[in-house]
Amino acid sequence: MPEQPGKSAIEVRGVRKVFGTGDAQVAALDTVSVSIRENEFFTLLGPSGCGKTTLLRLIAGFDFPSAGEILLHGQDIAPLPPFKRPVNTVFQNYALFPHMTVAENIGFGLEMLGKPKAEVKARVAEMLKLVKMEALSNRRTSQISGGQQQRVALARALAPQPKVLLLDEPLSALDFKLRKEMQIELKRLQHETGITFIFVTHDQEEALTMSDRIAVMSSGKILQVGTPWDIYDKPAERFVADFIGETNFLTAAITGMGNGKARATLKSGATIDATVAEGFQPKDNATVVVRPEHAKLTSGKGDLSGTVENIVYFGTDTHIQVRLDSSEAFTVRQQNTRSAGCGFERGDKVGISIGNDAAQVLRD
Amino acid sequence: MASRFDIRRQTGFTTIAMICFFALYLPIVTLVAYAFNAGNSIAIWEGVSLRWFYQAWNNSQVVDASIRSLQIASVAATIATIVATMAALATTRTKPYPGLGFKYAFINQPLMVPEIVTAVALLIFFSRIKIWTDYSGLGYLMAAHTAFCIPFAYLPIRARLENMDLSLEIAAADLYATPWKAFRRVTFPLLWPGILAGLMLAFVISLDDVVITEFVKSGGQDTLPTYMLGQFRRVITPEINAISTVFLLISILIVTVFFFISRKKDQE
Numbered sequence: 001m002p003e004q005p006g007k008s009a010i011e012v013r014g015v016r017k018v019f020g021t022g023d024a025q026v027a028a029l030d031t032v033s034v035s036i037r038e039n040e041f042f043t044l045l046g047p048s049g050c051g052k053t054t055l056l057r058l059i060a061g062f063d064f065p066s067a068g069e070i071l072l073h074g075q076d077i078a079p080l081p082p083f084k085r086p087v088n089t090v091f092q093n094y095a096l097f098p099h100m101t102v103a104e105n106i107g108f109g110l111e112m113l114g115k116p117k118a119e120v121k122a123r124v125a126e127m128l129k130l131v132k133m134e135a136l137s138n139r140r141t142s143q144i145s146g147g148q149q150q151r152v153a154l155a156r157a158l159a160p161q162p163k164v165l166l167l168d169e170p171l172s173a174l175d176f177k178l179r180k181e182m183q184i185e186l187k188r189l190q191h192e193t194g195i196t197f198i199f200v201t202h203d204q205e206e207a208l209t210m211s212d213r214i215a216v217m218s219s220g221k222i223l224q225v226g227t228p229w230d231i232y233d234k235p236a237e238r239f240v241a242d243f244i245g246e247t248n249f250l251t252a253a254i255t256g257m258g259n260g261k262a263r264a265t266l267k268s269g270a271t272i273d274a275t276v277a278e279g280f281q282p283k284d285n286a287t288v289v290v291r292p293e294h295a296k297l298t299s300g301k302g303d304l305s306g307t308v309e310n311i312v313y314f315g316t317d318t319h320i321q322v323r324l325d326s327s328e329a330f331t332v333r334q335q336n337t338r339s340a341g342c343g344f345e346r347g348d349k350v351g352i353s354i355g356n357d358a359a360q361v362l363r364d
Numbered sequence: 365m366a367s368r369f370d371i372r373r374q375t376g377f378t379t380i381a382m383i384c385f386f387a388l389y390l391p392i393v394t395l396v397a398y399a400f401n402a403g404n405s406i407a408i409w410e411g412v413s414l415r416w417f418y419q420a421w422n423n424s425q426v427v428d429a430s431i432r433s434l435q436i437a438s439v440a441a442t443i444a445t446i447v448a449t450m451a452a453l454a455t456t457r458t459k460p461y462p463g464l465g466f467k468y469a470f471i472n473q474p475l476m477v478p479e480i481v482t483a484v485a486l487l488i489f490f491s492r493i494k495i496w497t498d499y500s501g502l503g504y505l506m507a508a509h510t511a512f513c514i515p516f517a518y519l520p521i522r523a524r525l526e527n528m529d530l531s532l533e534i535a536a537a538d539l540y541a542t543p544w545k546a547f548r549r550v551t552f553p554l555l556w557p558g559i560l561a562g563l564m565l566a567f568v569i570s571l572d573d574v575v576i577t578e579f580v581k582s583g584g585q586d587t588l589p590t591y592m593l594g595q596f597r598r599v600i601t602p603e604i605n606a607i608s609t610v611f612l613l614i615s616i617l618i619v620t621v622f623f624f625i626s627r628k629k630d631q632e
């Protein structure tokens with residue numbers, strides 16, 4: 001997608017990263033281009049080995065691209081060593097200096113930049129306040145809890161006021177409750193500091209709840225970039241649809257186009273409208289995806305028909321797994337109420353109606 | 365978690381342990397005890413006295429040899445530790461490549477080559493240099509000691525480096541530390557206990573050496589161990605025991621000091 005020039009904090013242009021030599025060569029990043037806007041909470045999302053951490057390391061300067069450019073506010077930083085880049089990192093294992101106190105850790109970057117002592121002290125105090133760690137400033141980093149170490153790591157990376165903050169799966173070592181707290185904390189810090197955050201995670205839920213925009217990566221490529229809403233509701237590719245949330249895949253014949261939508265005829269014979277990624281011309285046969293919560297189960301006739309195979313209760317909702325007459329599997333998610341069950345039983349003959357604007361045609 | 369196999373419950377464990385314990389320490393206890401013997405024998409007890417300590421203290425040969433030993437050990441251990449630190453950094457802060465194993469072997473060569481072979485080689489090599497340069501000072505002994513002390517200093521330093529979290533150095537670089545500053549502020553302070561261990565080990569090894577020193581030394585360059593060896597060829601008096609006892613105390617002191625320093629560092 002076209003970007004307005006000058007508005008991007010980081011611009012990755014045709015970056016390749018190859019590890020190994022000869023026959024053992026592996027392309028960890030296969031010609032990736034992406035533009036990250038200023039003051040944005042941008043997430044690189046993908047399974048392990050997809051290249052998201054490699055991309056982050058290239059931006060940080062811990063590795064150098066085999067080809068391509070990385071622009072920071074228009075300047076190519078790809079050949080610079082890490083200590084010459086106004087970019088700081090929050091490491092997955094925090095990498096706090098064990099021989100220094102909390103305050104010394106936070107002040108390290110400023111000290112290395114040669115800032116005067118008084119300025120360092122003032123900034124460290126400000127950072128301690130920002131992450132609510134004033135009381136523990138003289139502790140050793142081994143004497144504080146995991147969540148507290150996380151806060152120190154954040155404060156240390158934010159203290160030199162980097163142009164971009166890189167976060168390498170920083171929440172993965174925390175337990176569920178602490179992780180939720182830190183997600184909110186991170187959003188607050190990003191909002192208060194106005195710094196561009198580039199966040200790496202494999203947790204799709206974390207990506208959806210925190211990001212302004214997400215880049216979904218797989219096998220060294222960026223498959224789709226968009227807002228969480230775009231990514232979830234309008235997945236362009238099978239991998240994106242499958243990796244994020246639960247999805248039903250339906251085979252369909254494309255019988256026409258109009259208003260940016262495709263007319264898709266399903267195996268059941270029903271025809272539905274499905275959105276299509278911008279600029280994509282679907283072929284005759286395509287896969288259509290429908291999220292489980294965008295379909296409705298009826299006891300009468302719907303767009304699809306089938307038999308209830310299984311009912312799984314999840315507290316907030318119930319997943320009803322249906323075997324369609326076309327032998328495809330389809331799951332419907334139904335909000336629970338206190339008063340009654342889901343209204344269906346295993347073996348019931350049911351219909352499924354797919355709402356308006358619920359279906360998306362995949363690019364593959 | 366209870367271990368399934370407890371060696372202390374095996375039959376004969378206590379007996380074997382006691383035999384080993386006595387075999388190790390009984391001779392040393394005897395040696396120390398006879399240092400306080402009032403008589404002239406190292407085997408016949410004639411009462412308690414400090415006379416052999418006085419005698420050793422007033423024996424200029426013993427004092428000279430001791431000072432020489434300490435001089436050589438200080439210089440050799442210091443240089444060996446610096447070289448070993450650089451070698452350890454070079455062999456751990458790099459991606460493994462073909463030939464790295466050979467370099468390990470090369471650095472640790474003095475541990476594998478029989479000491480007597482090194483000693484003879486050095487004797488021949490140094491005698492050539494002596495002829496060319498006409499220099500016959502302590503430099504030869506210091507150089508020789510430095511060479512065989514390197515692997516002893518290298519091993520603990522490398523162990524420490526291998527256990528160190530590499531992301532700490534990366535984090536320092538990320539926070540604007542140049543490679544030199546990152547080394548000084550992060551790697552070196554964390555490596556310090558390893559360097560100290562290497563230094564002390566090298567120091568003790570140098571202090572203790574007989575074979576290489578015996579071959580390399582020129583006339584009048586006796587170290588304490590070679591002096592003691594020389595004494596055995598003549599009359600053996602408890603003076604030797606007294607010297608050994610002091611030697612032992614110094615070694616124990618060094619090890620104890622190191623133990624406390626490294627323990628304090630680890631707690632941080």
